[in-house]
Amino acid sequence: MISTENPSPITMELKPKPCPEMLILDRQKFDLTLKCPAIEVPAQQCTHIIKSLDRNHLFSQLQHKPRLVQPCLHDASRKLILLNEKQQIYVEDDNIVRRTVDVKLTYENWSASQVIRAILPASIDDTEVISGFEIVGHIAHLNLKECHKPYKSVIGQVILDKNPSIKTVVNKLSSIHTEYRFFDMELLAGEDNFITTAIEHKLKFCMDFSKLYWNSRLGTEHKRIVDLIPPGSTVLDMFCGIGPFALPLAKKHCYVHANDLNPESYKYLNKNIQINKIKTEYIKTYNQDGREFVRNFSGQTDYVLMNLPASATQFLDVFSGLYSKREAKLKPPTVFCYHFADIDNPEALSTEAVSEELGCNVEPEEVHLVRKTAPKTWMTCVRFVVPESVLYSENQCKKQRLS
Secondary structure, eight states: OEEEEOOOOOOSOOOOOOOTTOOSOOGGGGOEEEEEEEEEEEGGGHHHHHHHSOSOOGGGGOSSOOOSEEEOTTOTTEEEEEOOTTOEEEEOOTTOEEEEEEEEEOGGGSOHHHHHHHHSOTTSOGGGSOOOOEEETTEEEEOOOGGGGGGHHHHHHHHHHHOTTOOEEEEEEEEEOTTTOOEEEEEEEEOOOOEEEEEETTEEEEEETTSSOOOGGGHHHHHHHHHHSOTTOEEEETTOTTOTTHHHHHHTTOEEEEEOSOHHHHHHHHHHHHHTTOOGGGEEEEOSOHHHHHHHOOSOOSEEEEOOTTTGGGGGGGGTTTTTTOSSOOOOOEEEEEEEEETTSHHHHHHHHHHHHHTSOOOOSEEEEEEEEETTEEEEEEEEEOOHHHHTOSOOOOOOOOO
8 A cells, every 4th residue: 555665864954934133922923834745545544554654754843743634625534644755655555645735833833942043143053042941840940141131031931832831931140149149030921920849859849939049950969968978967057048958868867957047048948847747856947157057066967068169168167176175076077068160170179179278188088070050160069077187176267157
């Protein structure tokens, strides 16, 4: 009846017509009519014939494909099967007829990246077309470059249209809240609602995304650290945010002391403890400056988490003389200190930054490369045991809160 050869790779890129300089979204501009090869077949044979064909048809590049089977307008007893233009078909049945049909594609057929590419000027390189973004609950979080700014409202609307679960689209601004270390943001499209819930490793994290720091891309790092720390350990989380380390550690029965200076982070940390039914015997919360928090803790500390990569190393001086006036001999804690380092030699540069702040050469147990945060920047995690020479030094830390 029909014999086929495997289709050649499709070399033609299916994409909407360019619509540069579009500052207000006009969905009708993305309509496109294609001449598409098809075969007209008896309706009752349609399913059998489709199974004999290669499914890699012309529309594999589309987010929402036109229906593979179309009605035959001149004969209700027959159907049209759309084909890949590269598929070689040999028809040996008089009931099967080759056709060329018009297929209309609309805005709904194109992916977000295809639409955004069409509205951006040709001068903007394909590598700078937005293809991904962070999702936090119902919020899409973009980090637009300067070249995207004139089209930000259209981009926001496209993201909203193409992702049914997204209700709010925001863009991170370059300014950062100095004291509480979170980025300001602007609403691009959708609801002006920043109260959302993220789910990470079976825990729920409720937050006001506009008033605190959360990064869904760090989920793997959160799990890595939680897996490294054994149950029963005492952990100080100096900059805990809303608890991505603290809650899963407490859930595995570590004794966690979780601190954050930001009142909003502190509020949602406590709310998340309740939401996830974390036993309070395993977690205590604090709303203090990081140095004050560490200095005021008097018991044995097994691990200290310092997840504030932009400035965590500047807090390392808190360990200087920390144990000098304590009568009991305490075991030195293991520290996980996060840092931003140049891409050329991030391990050595991160180790150097830690050693410089502690005033001695530190030999890390590990320098873990967490993720690239910019083309030339790595976020690292330096794991090391605080030297006793630092903890029992007579030179106690005198610094106060960073501005």
